[in-house]
Amino acid sequence: MTRLSVEMLAADPVEPITSAGHAQLGIAVLAGIAVIVLLITQFKLHAFLSLTLGSLALGAIAGAPLDKAIVSFTTGLGTTVAGVGVLIALGAILGKMLADSGGADQIVDTILAKAGGRSMPWAMVLIASVIGLPLFFEVGVVLLIPVVLMVAKRGNYSLMRIGIPALAGLSVMHGLVPPHPGPLVAIDAVGANLGVTLALGVLVAIPTVIIAGPLFSRYAARWVDVPAPDRMLNTTGGSPQTPAQRASEDLDKRPGFGATLATILLPVVLMLSKALVDIVIDDPENTVQRVFDVIGSPLIALLASVLVGIFTLLRPAGFSKERVSPLVEKSLAPIAGILLIVGAGGGFKQTLIDTGVGQMVLDISEDWSIPALLLAWLIAVAIRLATGSATVATVSAAGLVAPLAADMSTTHAALLVLAIGAGSLFFSHVNDAGFWLVKEYFGLNVGQTVKTWSVMETIISVVAGGVVLLLSLII
Template sequence: MTRLSVEMLAADAPPPITSAGHAQLGIAVLVGIAVIVLLITKFKLHAFLALTIGSLALGAAAGAPLDKAITSFTTGLGTTVAGVGVLIALGAILGKLLADSGGADQIVDTILAKAGGRAMPWAMVLIASVIGLPLFFEVGIVLLIPVVLMVARRGHYSLMRIGIPALAGLSVMHGLIPPHPGPLVAIDALHANLGVTLAFGILVAIPTVIVAGPLFSKVAARWVDVQAPDRMLPQRPSEELERRPGFGATLSTVLLPVVLMLAKALVDIVVDDPANTTQRVFDIIGSPMIALLAAVIVGFFTLGRPAGFSKERLQQTVEKGLMPIAGILLIVGAGGGFKQTLIDSGVGQMILDVSKNWSIPAVLLAWLIAVVIRLATGSATVATVSAAGLVAPLAAGASTTHTALLVLAIGAGSLFFSFVNDAGFWLVKEYFGLSVGQTVKTWSIMETILSVVAGGLVLLLSVII
């Protein structure tokens, strides 16, 4: 970013709600993050409440009037939910439809029928990556763990040889690929191009998941050689269906929003004329809301109808898909409120002033900030939305490509070393029947490999592009 663009950003931005200097603002940031960390880890407070209180603590420490701090927080919350709330809701509906119709099982069974032996870990990566596109991480785990356990038991595989690739596929989608909440929030905060970010995200995700999945699983299986626990071999929670959608129809439905968003990005690059009719059409159908809405509507016919769902059953699926996302929406919204409080307090301008003479690349700085918040809070989503607020000023004046890479750097950093303050840590531990030490040597190390490899690839792309 040039000095001129920094000055223009400062001129266009509204005056900060506090007159604090750089030192006080730095302390305020530390206080805000420390309050969030303490409330989440020590007092086990919900992340929404922790982010809300942390935002107010940040404003108070920065010397901002309480009413203005409250206004900043609520404005940021409303803007963030307005920007990504519909997308999260549509993704949840599509994921629930995929699970209830048996479409997810169809993808899993088809791929497993064609894989075996040494190919099985690679099949698990493919399954998790495809299924993980429209699903939240926790939902993906619940959906795929039964498959992982059954494959490991029937095929006499080490649980880590099958489980690590599946977890890697889910996690890399969660951290790097929209329409997951974290990447969407970062894209919104940095005003990044979604299609370009998606394209680079897939480019980074493929080698990353190979290293952290099938390759690392060989090492993890030697470190922790366990079999699928009997007590966790589950029965399918949903009712048995007489019919279920075909593999091709299911896969096409899942990939439809991705294809539409990538097509929009391609047309934007090739045509590059906002007045062109073709580009205007693709700008509409490739927008994330329309792309996801199209997938949901198509899914009613390609997933619901083959499964024999009535109109009432489809309505129930939509309602059940929406119910669990209230907490996610609140956390994402509160993260946006925290971000806005950071910006309105002048922290963004402080980062610009302090870092403009640094030789450290912006993408590396973005990755490091996300890593610190991830280690502190244990939440990839909190790390992403908080880091996006801190890094957003660095995107001003940057090219479309480098803005997208900043988003991916944040996403990569948000995956770093999952530990006991991360709900995902305990999900993996309990489902796989591991001790805390075994979970660290497998799941936590895998997450770190994902973060480092993805961060390194993003840094490399920022240098060569």
């Protein structure tokens, strides 16, 4: 979601499709989530079907006309797939290129050689944090997943020991540090200084990502001890392809480490360039900014990386032109289910929003008499739990508490933004498309995803919120 579209969302709230009261909406939310969890865990129904039925149950119990509930669900599904679907597909293609060319092996071997043993989770969180600074969460996930899975497989690590630090780095950057859309909207809403917010955001992010990443991953690996799923790795006949197998296919040559890293970082550089130009020029009509808005968009940046990868990854590995198209085709098959599940999660989220659940939480919280930073965090938490969207939680909470920033100092206004961002990350569950993205990529069931991803997100939210409150007392 672009900054412009988020601002439009904040400025133009959608009229609810039902006139249900707060009690009825609360029951509808609980019932909808219960239907999803029950169908998946007890009846073993596919998550796509479960989310679809749960959305319809939510709309029906909330008193929404069935046709409008269907429109809400399909609109959310379409919007989510439009936003992340192409990015997931391009990321899958790039991941397949990295795997089949040996580029992923090159990166994994280099990382294992430089940061083996206990330092590996710390290396992963550092890489994820740096890459996640300019990237949308979904883009960072699709870029890092091949590396995470290969490191876990080749290094014989628990998947959670490696995956949790990477996810923590990406999530913390997404929720707390501009130029991500959520923090930018909150900065505008409360009139905070972007530079001060960026500096304090990084300061809050450091202890948060350490605790939620490498430290928590020790426990997550004990709670959920699962191997890297073969279906998301480079496979031949269902098992990881070894260098010997690649050699038998005349693919024994690997692309260089520098070329591989440059290909992966190309979209990072393009998107970071766009963010910097937007901040420096800040004129949508400026020709330079418009050019960077195009080349730095996630779609173009990832597409450019894929096209460059043909020459930097596939050609050095011995791929002929005839082999590129089959590789792309094979890379798309494993993500079909992921796309549908992520889309259905977005549909469920949109149904929650359109039935007025987000507004219900805002109405209930208006009379809370607590400190401004804690109030902002709690409101964002409540909306996040109800809607599943960190961006919606950030936009709604920022709009509600913006008047409180009028008499705040520059640093406290920035901390108000960070309190909102921290709350927006609280306990991702079945109404969050990110929940299903992580579940499917890592091959987990719902319970395992809650024990790892959901708990990690909660730790991020609580630790970041605590650090923000602590900073408010000393600066």
